[in-house]
Amino acid sequence: MTTSNKNIKVTITPSSDTNVVLSARSYQTELMEQAKLENLIVCLPTGSGKTYIAVILIKEMSYSIRESIKKGGKRTVFLVKTVQLVDQQSDYIHTHTNLRVGRYCGELGVDLWNKEKWEDEFENHQVLVFTAQVFLNLIDHNHFSLKHVNLIIFDECHHASGDNQYAALMNKHYDNCPDPPRVLGLTASISSRKIKPKALIDNAKELEKTYRARIESGSSRNESIQHGTSVQVEPIEYSNYRDEILLKNESLTIPFDIGLHIAMDSKSTSILQRTINFNITINNPSQLYNGKLEPIHLLIPMKDCSEENPPMDKKRFSTFMNRKFIGIVALAIIITIFVGGLIALTVISAKIAVRPDKKLSMSRKVLFIIVDGIPADIIEKISIPNMKKIQELGSFTRAYVGGENGTYSQTPAISAPGYMNLLTGTWANKHNVYDNEMENPNYHYKNIFRLLKEQYSDKKIAIFSTWTDNRIKLIGDGVATAGNIIFDYKFDGYEFDNITYPHDLDDHYIFDIDECVTNETFACIKIYGPDLSWVYLQYTDDVAHQFGDSEQFNQAVKNADHQIGRIWEVINYRMKHNQEDWLFIITTDHGRDSITGKEHDYQSDRERTTWIITNSQQMNSYFHDFEPAIVDIYPTIARWIGLNILIESKRELDGVPLIGKVSLIKPNIKLHDVTLNISWTVLDPVGIVKMWLSTTNLFKDGMTDSYYLVRTVPINEKMIIVDIQKYPSNFYKVVLEGQYNTMNRWIIRS
Structure with missing residues (x-):
């Protein structure tokens, strides 16, 4: 069997991880x-934003x-190797979250702290950022347990x-933890030392075994390379061996010489050259059908190349332009503008022609x-x-809550029943x-999030x-x-954080939480654009309970309006920059009593009368x-998204x-x-009405x-008039x- 060599060009462009994402x-x-969903090792080039993945x-x-x-x-732990990285990563997390971040390394004297100090x-x-040795000591001395950690990140x-600290922590403590944390590893390389290409797979398997995780670089490799160290690799052809592959299904070994051409920077003509010789072994080669191996991506550290290979001499080029050449260029520009204008007109016409179909797609x-407790007259x-x-x-x-007054469906005009009215219809x-x-709660009456997830499991809530x-x-x-549904994005629980949001008698901490909720909504919608989202703002109801109908209450409503404006801004951003059509609905869960405005425990008209605001121009006559x-609102959302009830x-x-x-x-x-x-x-x-009758209510128990x-x-x-004697x-x-x-x-005999 003869072999053929294949030169593979690799271009490496330096970049930095310091850019703010x-x-x-x-x-x-x-x-x-x-x-x-699983323990993961994120392997991406330097500068591609691995730390930001950890932050989100x-x-x-x-x-x-x-x-x-x-x-x-629980707590999140971020482990690093150096003191400098403790400061760098803790500052980064603090900048991009509203969480309280602590930093710990030996230089801060933490080795002398007792268990009570660590508990504080x-x-x-x-979120706590440690050098690895400090955290390992902490766990070894039983000052803390991994069962209190929800996520541990290994930088x-x-x-x-x-006997590295990372490996020691995983091997000594992780498997013995009754409720082990999620693991996220961050790396630009799967090895900390020089290894031969054929050892890469073994090294990767060992890394996955250590962290009980899977190595992943994502499906959009071109994008990650674009933002980080750029590595362009051509596929290795082995079509010359097709006949032999088809004749016998044995392991096939092919030798390759790979020439590396590494640009020092985007402006320089200097390059570094090196050649790597290695073999590729293919097991069960007859199972491969397209004549190509998957591209092999090699991450070559810059320092290794520069130490072994001096740069080549730079070449300088110059261009002489005479009048004739300038005239030709001018004529070419005129022709280009004319042709470009025709193309632009064609494109614009095409866009106008397809606009209705584009809207449908x-x-x-x-x-x-849901803004809590604002009666219609106030809004x-x-x-x-x-x-x-x-x-x-x-x-x-205007709208109403509270069911049909004085009947079997009468529902208290208070918060949780109001939310559930909307969620279940x-x-x-x-x-x-x-x-x-x-x-x-009776979960047999499926909420709108469950309805969406059961029909479209890939949709985000x-x-x-x-x-x-x-x-x-x-x-x-x-x-x-x-239904065992899980929210893809959940931002709540702030009321339990007494340090960031210390509880005060005026409940102003609830306003601060509403501000945080608004900020998180803005960020999440802008970045991810979930398919179905619920935002709850509470502060208006708290103010009304204290002050009733008052200037304080009016100001709280105005504050909520400002928060809603910020959310509406990001909805507009999504509609402008993405192929998305958003239904935006604002409502409240109940009104207030007509005497003081402080309460909402009864069924008065003002307590029952609410309102709905929407951006939709498709609202019907009802x-x-x-x-x-x-x-x-429930069947409205279902119809908008296209859910089958x-x-x-x-x-x-x-x-x-x-x-x-x-x-x-x-x-x-x-x-x-x-x-x-x-x-x-x-x-x-249009059409007919079918009248159906049942004498049971088995549905409430999950039956038909x-x-x-x-x-x-x-x-x-x-x-x-229907005879029901039967x-x-x-x-x-x-x-x-x-x-x-x-x-x-429902009809119930007295």
């Missing part, structure tokens, strides 16, 4: 998402480090051989904001320029949240909230009975001509879509002995109700199914 690049986001992962997992350790909170440090800081993790996303009378701007672009309407008689304790119970209890993040309810769940929904066509609303059902008098309001006269089709009539009849019961669920929507009511 303002937004995540696609490969950084991809690697962060993978690191949330820290922020993604920060919900578990905001609580006190004494109350079950871990209690008062959320320059290729230093993990022999946009990715649809939703962000809804209508005070100056809220940002919400007014959104309203003028889209729409505003049902009233409290179904979702079972009647107070702020949220003891037993986010929550930004003061109140951790919104995620943990209402939505059931990670709860099996709630939104504009009637008074919709908070439960109507299964018939079993659709028959339970109390909400009506606020966009698109709607067949009927406001069903009115009266029971007279053995007959039901049923009427409805028609919004779209049996429905009987008892009548079918043209929708314009608007009223029917269905004797003290309880009925009546469903009216139109062409575009479904309504339901």
Whole structure:
């Protein structure tokens, strides 16, 4: 068998890791998402932003480090090799997060600290940057346990051989930890020493074994190379061996000579040259079908090359330009401008022609904001320029909460039931949240986040909230009975951080938390653009409970308007720079009493009357001509994103879509002995109405109700009388199914 040599050109461009990264690049986001799911070693060139990947992962997992350790909170640990890196990395984390960062190295005298001192440090800081030896000593002496760490980051993790501190920490303590932390390794090389190319795989496997992790560089390698050390490698052909491969399925060894041409910088003509000789062995070569090996990427340290190879002499070139040449250039420019103009006109015409189709191809996303406890009359009378701007672009309407007053669906006009009304599209008689304790939510009535995740598992969901119970209890993040969905981005738990947000009698710390929630929303939406997001702002309700209808309350509403304006700004940014069409909804969970404005425990008109503001220009006649309810937001979001609500769940929904066509609303059902008098309001006269009847309520227990089709009539009849002698019961669920929507009511015999 003959062999052929293949010269591979490698260009290395120096760069630096010191640049501040303002937004995540696609490969950084991809690697962060993978690191949330598994232990990972991120191997990227110097200057490509590995530390920023660590920072956004820290922020993604920060919900578990905001609580006190004494109350079950955890901490993030960042390990480095030198004292200088302790300062550098802690400053970087502090700059890019709002977390409390501590720094620890031997030069600070930490070796003399006792266990009580260390307990104070871990209690008062959320991210702790250590030199590796200091942290290893801490664990060895039982001053701290890895079970209290949610994430441990190893900087320059290729230093993990022999009795190295990194290796010692993993081998002595990690596997013995009952609740080991997530591991993230950062490196620009998979080896800390010079090795032959054939040893790279063994070294990589050893590194993965040490950190119980997988090495990953991301799928967008070209982008990471562009921002860091640029390595361009041609694929190695082995098509000359195809005949032999097809004849026998044996290991095949091919020798190669690789010539490296390394540019010292982008302006210099000086280069360094070297040649590496090595063999490539292919096992089971007949399984390869395209005649090419995957590109082999070699990271060559600059210092190694420069020490062994002196630079070549620089060559200088000059160009002589005479008049004739200038004339030719001028003529070429004129022709280029003319041709360019024709091309520009063609492109503009093409863009105009395809614009409608382009709009349809946009990715649809939703962000809804609940601003706590603002009655409709307040939102209508005070100056809220940002919400007014959104309203003028889209729409505003008064709405209501609290279910149907005086009936089975009456729901308290307080916070948690209000959130659950929106999240499930049902009233409290179904979702079972009647107070702020949220003891037993009925997860059989699926929330909108679960509906999205079950149909599109790759879609991203986010929550930004003061109140951790919104995620943990209402939505059931990670709860099996709630569908075991996990938020991709979660920023909450700030109320547990008494150091950053010390609790004061005026509850001003809640305003500070709302500011943090707003900032995190802005950053997350700008960088990641989740498909469905919930933002909760609490401070307005706290102020109203203290001061009632007052200038303080009005100012709190204006502050919320400013925060909403910042969020609206980033939504506009996404729509301008990405192919995305956003539905932006702002509402409140309840109003306030009409006497003082301090309370909201009853069913007065002012407590029940709320409002909805949206940027959408597609709101239907139900939104504009009637008074919709908070439960109507759920089917509106579902219709906007294109979610399919299964018939079993659709028959339970109390909400009506606020966009698109709607067949009927406001069903009115009266029971007279053995007959039901049923009427409805028609919004779209197309089609028929099917009347379904069930005598059970098994759905609340996760089972399926049996429905009987008892009548079918043209929708314009608007009223029917149904004989129910065949269905004797003290309880009925009546469903009216139109062409575009479904309504339901319960009937309970006295």
